[in-house]
Amino acid sequence: MRFTLATVAAMAGAAIAAPQGDVTPGRFSCGAPEPSAEHIKVSHDFALQEAEAVVNSFKNLDARDGNVTAQAITYVDTYFHVVASSTSLSGGYLSDSALTAQLNALNAAYAPHSYQFVLKGTDKTVNANWATDSNGYELTMKKALRKGTYKALNVYFLKNMGSNLGYCYFPTSVTSGSTNFWRDGCTVLYTTVPGGSATNYNLGHTTTHEVGHWFGLYHTFQGGCTGAGDSVADTPAQASASSGCPVGRDSCPSQAGLDPIRNYMDYSYDTCYEEFTPGQKARIDSFWTSYRASCSAC
Numbered sequence: 001m002r003f004t005l006a007t008v009a010a011m012a013g014a015a016i017a018a019p020q021g022d023v024t025p026g027r028f029s030c031g032a033p034e035p036s037a038e039h040i041k042v043s044h045d046f047a048l049q050e051a052e053a054v055v056n057s058f059k060n061l062d063a064r065d066g067n068v069t070a071q072a073i074t075y076v077d078t079y080f081h082v083v084a085s086s087t088s089l090s091g092g093y094l095s096d097s098a099l100t101a102q103l104n105a106l107n108a109a110y111a112p113h114s115y116q117f118v119l120k121g122t123d124k125t126v127n128a129n130w131a132t133d134s135n136g137y138e139l140t141m142k143k144a145l146r147k148g149t150y151k152a153l154n155v156y157f158l159k160n161m162g163s164n165l166g167y168c169y170f171p172t173s174v175t176s177g178s179t180n181f182w183r184d185g186c187t188v189l190y191t192t193v194p195g196g197s198a199t200n201y202n203l204g205h206t207t208t209h210e211v212g213h214w215f216g217l218y219h220t221f222q223g224g225c226t227g228a229g230d231s232v233a234d235t236p237a238q239a240s241a242s243s244g245c246p247v248g249r250d251s252c253p254s255q256a257g258l259d260p261i262r263n264y265m266d267y268s269y270d271t272c273y274e275e276f277t278p279g280q281k282a283r284i285d286s287f288w289t290s291y292r293a294s295c296s297a298c
C-alpha cells in the first residue's frame with residue numbers, strides 16, 4: 001500500500017469528498033497481492049518463450065507482403081455481481097445501464113488486443129456485511145455468487161473497499177473447489193464505473209486494470225528500476241506508481257524510456273490510461289492459454 005497523507009496533500013486541486021460512512025480513495029490504490037517468487041518465475045519463463053516466438057514469426061514472414069494474420073478474438077464469459085448495502089445507488093446498487101457502460105469500457109480497452117467480454121449473467125445482492133470488503137466475508141460471498149469455470153471472469157462491485165479502488169488475483173494452478181478457485185475474480189469499488197462518483201476514476205478503467213491482473217499482468221512499477229521489473233520487455237522500468245497523469249515522468253532516469261503513465265497497469269487517472277503494450281498482450285495470451293483456457297478440471 002503506497003497511500004500516505006503526504007501523497008494526498010501533494011495532489012493539488014484533487015477533491016477528496018467522501019460520502020458519510022464511505023471511503024473514497026483520493027488516488028488510485030490497488031490491493032492486488034504482491035506476486036509470489038514462484039509466480040514471477042512463471043512470468044519470466046513466459047517472457048523467454050514470447051521473445052523466441054517473436055523471432056520465429058519474423059523468420060516465417062512472407063517477404064513479399066509482410067502481412068501478419070489478424071488474430072482471432074477470444075471471448076471471455078463474464079459475470080457481474082453487484083453487492084450493495086441497500087437498493088439505492090448510494091448503497092452501491094448499480095443500475096443495469098451503469099453495468100452495460102462498464103462492460104463497454106472494458107471491451108473498448110481490450111479490443112485492440114483481441115479479447116472481448118461477454119456478459120453471461122448479472123446478479124444484485126443486498127447484504128450489508130458483504131458490501132464492505134473489510135468485514136471479512138470475501139470467501140463467503142464468492143462461494144455464494146461465483147459463476148463459471150476458471151476461464152470465466154467474475155467481477156464483484158462493492159459499496160466500500162476501504163482505501164482500495166479494487167483488487168484481483170493472478171492466474172495460478174487451481175482445482176475445482178479449492179480456495180484459489182473460489183476467490184478468483186476481481187473486486188471493484190462501485191463508484192468507479194462510468195459515470196460513478198469516484199472523481200478521476202470513473203470511466204470504468206479500475207476494472208480494466210484489475211482484469212489485467214486477472215490475466216496475469218503486474219503493475220508496470222513492479223520491481224522498481226532494477227532487475228526484471230514487471231517481466232515485460234516493452235514497458236519501461238518505473239520506480240513507483242504514478243498518480244494523476246504526470247507527462248514526462250522519468251522515475252528510472254538511468255533506464256531506457258519514460259514512465260509508462262498511459263499504461264492500464266500504472267496508477268494513473270482514467271483519462272490518462274490508453275494502452276496495453278504488445279508485450280503485455282503476449283503475456284495475457286501466455287497466461288490465458290496455460291492457466292485458464294486449458295483448465296479442464298475447474
Ligand SMILES: [Ca+2]
Nearest residue numbers: 229230232235
Ligand atoms: Ca518492463
Ligand SMILES: [Zn+2]
Nearest residue numbers: 030032209219
Ligand atoms: Zn493493480
